[in-house]
Amino acid sequence: xxxxxxxxxxxxxxxxxxxxxxxxxxxxxxxxxxxxxxxxxxxxxxxxxxxxxxxxxxxxxxxxxxxxxxxxxxxxxxxxxxxxxxxxxxxxxxxxxxxxxxxxxxxxxxxxxxxxxxxxxxxxxxxxxxxxxxxxxxxxxxxxxxxxxxxxxxxxxxxxxxxxxxxxxxxxxxxxxxxxxxxxxxxxxxxxxxxxxxxxxxxxxxxxxxxxxxxxxxxxxxxxxxxxxxxxxxxxxxxxxxxxxxxxxxxxxxxxxxxxxxxxxxxxxxxxxxxxxxxxxxxxxxxxxxxxxxxxxxxxxxxxxxxxxxxxxxxxxxxxxxxxxxxxxxxxxxxxxxxxxxxxxxxxxxxxxxxxxxxxxxxxxxxxxxxxx
Numbered sequence: 001x002x003x004x005x006x007x008x009x010x011x012x013x014x015x016x017x018x019x020x021x022x023x024x025x026x027x028x029x030x031x032x033x034x035x036x037x038x039x040x041x042x043x044x045x046x047x048x049x050x051x052x053x054x055x056x057x058x059x060x061x062x063x064x065x066x067x068x069x070x071x072x073x074x075x076x077x078x079x080x081x082x083x084x085x086x087x088x089x090x091x092x093x094x095x096x097x098x099x100x101x102x103x104x105x106x107x108x109x110x111x112x113x114x115x116x117x118x119x120x121x122x123x124x125x126x127x128x129x130x131x132x133x134x135x136x137x138x139x140x141x142x143x144x145x146x147x148x149x150x151x152x153x154x155x156x157x158x159x160x161x162x163x164x165x166x167x168x169x170x171x172x173x174x175x176x177x178x179x180x181x182x183x184x185x186x187x188x189x190x191x192x193x194x195x196x197x198x199x200x201x202x203x204x205x206x207x208x209x210x211x212x213x214x215x216x217x218x219x220x221x222x223x224x225x226x227x228x229x230x231x232x233x234x235x236x237x238x239x240x241x242x243x244x245x246x247x248x249x250x251x252x253x254x255x256x257x258x259x260x261x262x263x264x265x266x267x268x269x270x271x272x273x274x275x276x277x278x279x280x281x282x283x284x285x286x287x288x289x290x291x292x293x294x295x296x297x298x299x300x301x302x303x304x305x306x307x308x309x310x311x312x313x314x315x316x317x318x319x320x321x322x323x324x325x326x327x328x329x330x331x332x333x334x335x336x337x338x339x340x341x342x343x344x345x346x347x348x349x350x351x352x353x354x355x356x357x358x359x360x361x362x363x364x365x366x367x368x369x370x371x372x373x
Contacts, residue, residue, distance in 0.1 A: 003031040004370065005085035005108075007076060007099050009059065009092035011036035011043040016264075017178055017287065019050060024363045026051040033083050037072070055079055059094060060238070073098040080106045087370045091116060097140045104147035110370050111148045115162060116178075117284030117306060141165045150369050154178075154285035157305030175366065177285040177310075179359030180294045185267060187296035187350055192274060192343050197231040197258070198336060199300075200273035202266065202288045205234050205248065207241040210279030210302060216325035217332055218256045226336060230277075233269060235262045270295055274342060275335050279320055279328050283307050289317075290357045293349035298342060300331050316349040 004025055008014050014022075014034045022032050032052040036043075039056035047054050057079060059072035076099050080088070087110030090099040096113050103111045145151055145166040153159045153174050163169045203209055214230070221228050236245050252259045263269045266288075270276075276292040276299040283306030289299045290310060299317040301307035311317035318331040335342050 002029075003033065003083065003085045004087045004089060005033045005035065005080065005083055006089045007057075007079075007091075007095040008034075008036045009094050011039045013092075015043050015046045015050075019046075020179065020181060020359045021363050021366055022047070022052050023050050024360075024367060028367065033085065035076075035079055055083075069094065069098065073102060077102040077106070080108060086110065087112065089114060093137070097144050100144040100147040111150075112369055113144060113148045113151045115151060115153050115158060115284070117154070117158065117282065138165060145171065152366070152369070155283075155306045155309045158284060173369070175362055176356045177290055177362065178287055179362035180287070180290045180353060180357045181359050182294055182354060182357075185270075185291045185294040185353075187294070187346075192296075192339065192346065195274045196272040197229045197274065199228055199275050199277050199332065200231040200233060200270070201277045202233045202270075203278070203286075204237045204239065205232065205243045206237060206239055207243070208281040210277075210281065210323075210328075211243060213279045213323060213325045213328050214277055215251055215256055217329035220325060220329035221332060221336075224333070226333065228332060228336060230257045231260050231269075231273060232257050233260045233263050233266075266291065267295075270297060273297065275300060275332075277328075277332075278302070278307060279322070280304065280307055281322055283310075286310055290353060294353035294357065296346035296350045298335070298345035298349055300328065300335070312348070312352065316345055316352050318345075 006014065006018060014036055025032050033055065034047050034052050035055040035057050037057055037059035039054055044054045057072065057075040060068055072094060080102055085108055088099065088103045088108050089112050090096045091114040096115065100111055100113060142165045148171065151162060151172050153162055153172060154177055156174065159172055159174050163172050201214060205211055218228060218230055232248065236242050248259050251257050260269065270292060274297065276289060276297055278286055278289060278299060278301045280302055282304050285306050289301060292299055293316060299311055300320060301311055301317060302322040303319040304322050308319060313319050318334065320331050321327040
């Protein structure tokens with residue numbers, strides 16, 4: 001494989017979530033080209049420093065606009081025509097849909113889709129989403145899968161859902177997430193008894209991530225006389241389900257959380273936290289939970305697709321009922337009152353991370369998809 005084009009809707013993810021894969025592809029002699037609509041100078045420099053080339057394309061990750069999407073497709077088509085890649089890796093919904101069609105039309109040999117989760121359109125149940133947008137997206141996924149060689153998913157539920165959108169189920173392959181750098185995320189300097197926060201949430205501040213449930217559970221615990229120290233790390237987002245900065249500042253003013261904003265230094269910020277919270281409504285295979293596990297930090301996650309697979313129940317973390325603040329408060333209380341259980345689950349999580357989340361093993365699986373006949 002001589003050249004690989006990777007297209008995302010978000011340049012941040014190219015370096016922060018695909019950086020190790022890009023390095024491994026380059027080390028195997030591949031030329032790697034990265035493209036995204038919001039290709040900032042900072043991300044561009046980071047990608048150039050590891051040996052990748054970059055292109056900025058038009059488009060908006062969250063906004064639905066026929067005109068913008070047409071230009072997005074044209075930009076992808078022109079880029080493929082220009083760089084003539086041997087293989088293409090597409091992730092996030094718009095690159096998957098439009099990139100797969102363009103790559104097929106232009107005869108790209110290896111067309112691989114990475115579906116990391118079904119997102120807002122498959123968790124929101126408003127009438128417009130459920131009966132109008134979702135059927136359209138299912139049809140678009142059907143076409144994207146048809147025009148691809150391989151479709152990679154991260155959990156069994158998504159594999160089942162995506163398999164229902166194609167006649168060729170052999171195309172669908174599951175891997176264990178996108179991997180964790182176990183040398184970077186490790187437990188050697190993590191001290192359970194010297195943390196700044198009891199709980200932390202890392203990620204986009206979206207409703208379907210269970211943010212409301214976290215706030216409500218904190219209120220419940222405070223009424224019971226407990227004072228959990230909870231940190232939020234993440235940005236407000238263009239996504240329709242994002243909370244506003246005003247919401248977050250209000251929660252902080254009332255003493256529910258401490259808002260730490262976005263961080264590039266996830267390792268050192270995680271060291272300040274004892275337990276990870278992710279009461280999401282649906283995930284692919286959340287990387288933050290994998291990173292936390294590698295550091296010896298147990299997670300409390302929802303019993304939903306993706307989340308339930310990232311822990312072993314009552315061994316490396318705790319499961320909660322989805323959209324259930326009372327159950328979340330109960331599970332948070334269990335950990336608050338039993339530090340030895342936190343340590344035990346954290347120790348188990350480290351071993352699980354070593355066994356299945358090593359980024360080197362997962363990247364080898366990804367590269368094998370490009371090399372296969």
